[in-house]
Amino acid sequence: MRRDLTGVDASIPLARLHVLSGGATSVSDQSGWMPRGLARTRRLVDAARQGGPVVLGVCLGAQMIVESMCPGGIRGAKRIEVGLAEIEWSLEENGSLVAPAFHYEEIDSSTITDSGGEVVATNAHSPVQGFRFGGRVWGLQFHPELDPTDVRRLVHYHKRTITTYGGDIALALRSVDQLESRWSGDSFEQLLNSIGASNA
Template sequence: MQHAPADDLGCIAPWLAARGLGPRRTAFYEGDAAPPLGSFDRLLILGGSMNVDEEALYPWLTAEKRFIAEALAAGKRILGICLGAQLLAEALGARVARNPVNEIGWFDLTLSEAGRRSPWFADFPGVYPAMHWHGYGYELPRGATLLASSGLSEQQAFEYDGGRVLALQYHPEVTAANLRRWLSDEHLDAASGLPHPAGMAEDLAAFATANRLTYAMLDRWFGSNA
């Protein structure tokens, strides 16, 4: 599920194409209807610039939240990224609210003990850089397992129901091209103390490492029947 033209699959698109997997795009913000629950095996919920509590500005969020709740109840395997992770947390009964500070740029993730044992992050470094772009965060849903944290956000990744549901607050999918587009569309608060946007999209080695780790995680999560 996509929430804005600029928030696309990123590096996930070529990973899917290489495996002959043709994703069905659903965009509630464009008026798309919810796909029948029997028509898909995996649900990927992408990011977006809106927040989970902005139904008044984005009325389609109400229908999307209902669909996510139905997919959870139906036992679907779901991967949520950034806004997608927050929508999953809320659907699982957790509080989602604005963070004290926006988290925008390259920040280290630290895997929890459970994260280091998780098959999704097997052989990952215990600490590694990831791209972040969010101002909201979530509390850990009841019954979920914390997998990763950052210095600004304790909740960066969780799994639920043995990994059937995987939520990532950071952006594993982002490429340099994605980020350049975001930087051209968004305004960063210069007083926030966060990295200057001029350098955020230029660390190609960081993108290469992050995308490689994303592919490893996708290989494991998509290939699992958890």
């Protein structure tokens, strides 16, 4: 079931897993829907930590989880990360993966650890590419739901955003060309399996 977090309907449907997806709004934007979205996110997080449905945030969704729990834990990155990225996933023995990335804000690692969370994924660009609070609250800064074709389209569509935040369009496209052979089409399912195994 797909629900619009930006809308005025504050009800939360019954589910075993809630996925908060990416988006273009900053968590610091107080002028529109974000304050309502953060309040709903906090309700989901609180319920999950009390044994309710698992919550997984992707990109903006992950940032919303952090901001709802620890206001001020999101900061501007030195430059945008866009393209295919190499990620180290610490919960697997061979935890290296290649995943789509598109973000110009990032999560402060000390915010996660000081709040009792664990950083579970990282790379050279961002110290927090993934985190968890216990087994029921998870965040991923990267985009496992996208594929290389999606990334190429994003790069072409968002050229102005990429250059505004210090990115290089040619470099972003080159990362897709260079790393596409290492991208796995079932990476999202594998990550969901890791999350599910932690709750077994």
